[in-house]
Amino acid sequence: VHLSFPPRRILSGSAAMSSTITSAIKPPQVVIAFLDGRRLHGYVFDFSPIKDRCRIFPKPQATQGEGEVVILRDLKAMFFVRDEAEAAIFAAKPQPPSQRRKLEVLFRDNEKLEGTTEGYSKDRPGFFMVPDDPTGKIVRVFVINANVREVKWVQAGAAPPAASGS
DSSP states (O other): OOOOSSOOEEEESSSSTTOEEEESSOOOEEEEEETTSOEEEEEESSOOTTSSEEEEESSSSEEGGGOEEEEGGGEEEEEEEOOHHHHHHHHHSOOOOOOOEEEEEEETTSOEEEEEESOOOTTSSEEEEEEOOTTSOEEEEEEEGGGEEEEEEOOTTOOOOOOSOO
């Protein structure tokens, strides 16, 4: 599944702040992970990996006034997700082999996220990765580099490090 950013926006009625935002395609559904532990669920119409902010809306058809501005530096990550029905269909399908590189992301609060990526660069504001998610609910994650402690590359087929202390 490939999401294009930003999707085409169409304003219904006048372009006033109370206009309903609709899209010719379904807007991406997201879960925003803030640094302080909060999670915010909603939809984005204007996300770009090169912008420092976006707006999250409570429903796919919302008025512009309902959108909340989200500053990316205040986030750990933005999870792009599928609804339950889409996730069940996706999880049931075998996935083709990928050329993405396996990595492990350790955030500053010690939360760990494992998955794959095609384009990591510590010099960019963030990067997309596909997390290991057997449920099929998470499409991909945009990780904010400034809030990452460490990125480790994981060799394909390598066993995880042995647990210490026993």
